[in-house]
Amino acid sequence: MTLTSREIDSQPVIWQQALDTLADRATARLTARGARVLVLGCGTSAFAAESFAALREQAGFGETDAAYASEPWPWRGYDLVVLLSRSGTTTEVVQAFDRIPAGVRTVAVTGVADSPVAERADDVLLLDFADEESVVQTRFPTTFLLLARAAFGDDVGGLPAQAAAALSQPLELDPAALSHFVYLGSGWTYGLAQEAALKIREAAQAWSESYPQLDYRHGPLAVAGDTSVVWIIGEEAPGIVDDIAVTGARVVTSTHDPLVELVQAQRLAVAIAEHRGLNPDTPRNLTRSIVLS
Structure with a gap:
């Protein structure tokens, strides 16, 4: 571990x-x-x-x-x-x-x-x-x-227990079958979507993106395919899941509080890194803090 x-x-x-x-x-x-x-x-x-x-x-x-x-x-x-x-x-x-x-x-x-x-x-x-x-x-x-x-x-108050329960279950995504990771959010969860995508880039050097949920249909949807996963953090908008699914991408909708969904995204980043033989704790070219001379 x-x-x-x-x-x-x-x-x-x-x-x-x-x-x-x-x-x-x-x-x-x-x-x-x-x-x-x-x-x-x-x-x-x-x-x-x-x-x-x-x-x-x-x-x-x-x-x-x-x-x-x-x-x-x-x-x-x-x-x-x-x-x-x-x-x-x-x-x-x-x-x-x-x-x-x-x-x-x-x-x-x-x-x-x-x-x-x-x-x-x-x-x-x-x-x-x-x-x-x-x-x-x-x-x-x-x-x-x-x-x-x-x-x-x-x-x-119930989120620590909810996070513990989620962490006790295996992730249902296979890093070997995926090459493109997209996170969508709305309102305060858009910041979480950006952070989730950053974890994939940092820890696993993988292709990840993040967008406001409804804006995803305004162009970025064109890139989605059968090796993509599109993860919606928070409540999904009407029709958005069907619009994404027709691309062949796997759509993941939230089953937990958005903060717990972010924890799950962190787990996925580590799983991708380990699948690629990378150490997620020490990404290339990065340090714990950016201190400029």
């Missing part, structure tokens, strides 16, 4: 620990009712930021924007900036502090207490128990989103 596999399998326990120990702190740090909020991250953290922004607005807590810390982002008079970085050392996230006007409150979500991101922020939501040794992130972003959903009022 690879390190990534062990970290994936640990998520039910990690999620329960987060709910038991950090739910109140997450509510105090992340809700900020009525405030205008910007959430920044890179890579996986950028996708988690997108999901967070959609969840917060949907819950009625106020305007929320997500942006890549590595890209120029316009300032719109935000009251709070949340900065996501598992390692707390990502150069673009550290540099983002220099662009935030004085007096604007900042909250860092990180796995490392004495990191540059944590030290520069006004407040910290520390997820050190969810940190990972693997280059490929799995439990850190899911734990953050679980806490965010709890803070916004979602009933997520």
Whole structure:
């Protein structure tokens, strides 16, 4: 079993620990009712930021924007900036502090207490128990989103048990029969779809894509074929499954909560990597944190 596999399998326990120990702190740090909020991250953290922004607005807590810390982002008079970085050392996230006007409150979500991101922020939501040794992130972003959903009022108390039950069952996809992996989402689950596809690319060097669910019919559907799997994270739109199935692709619809579906996607990424003889913990050309000279 690879390190990534062990970290994936640990998520039910990690999620329960987060709910038991950090739910109140997450509510105090992340809700900020009525405030205008910007959430920044890179890579996986950028996708988690997108999901967070959609969840917060949907819950009625106020305007929320997500942006890549590595890209120029316009300032719109935000009251709070949340900065996501598992390692707390990502150069673009550290540099983002220099662009935030004085007096604007900042909250860092990180796995490392004495990191540059944590030290520069006004407040910290520390997820050190969810940190990972693997280059490929799995439990850190899911734990953050679980806490965010709890803070916004979602009933997520049953998700650790649901994840444990899903992890106890074998995956029903054969990596040897597939060469093309597509994830679709809508609203807050589009960020999960992007993260799922990234896991396939990172861990397994395989062809993966992600799209907003209804936009998939606007062009990308043309590539699907009998070695494709198209996985819909969250509720499927009427007619979308039939439209995809005619291509010969295998369509997977959600049978679990979207966060648990992401865990299943992580498992598939590891299975593909192992089928290809790759180590999913140490993808080529990647490091645990992008630190620029």
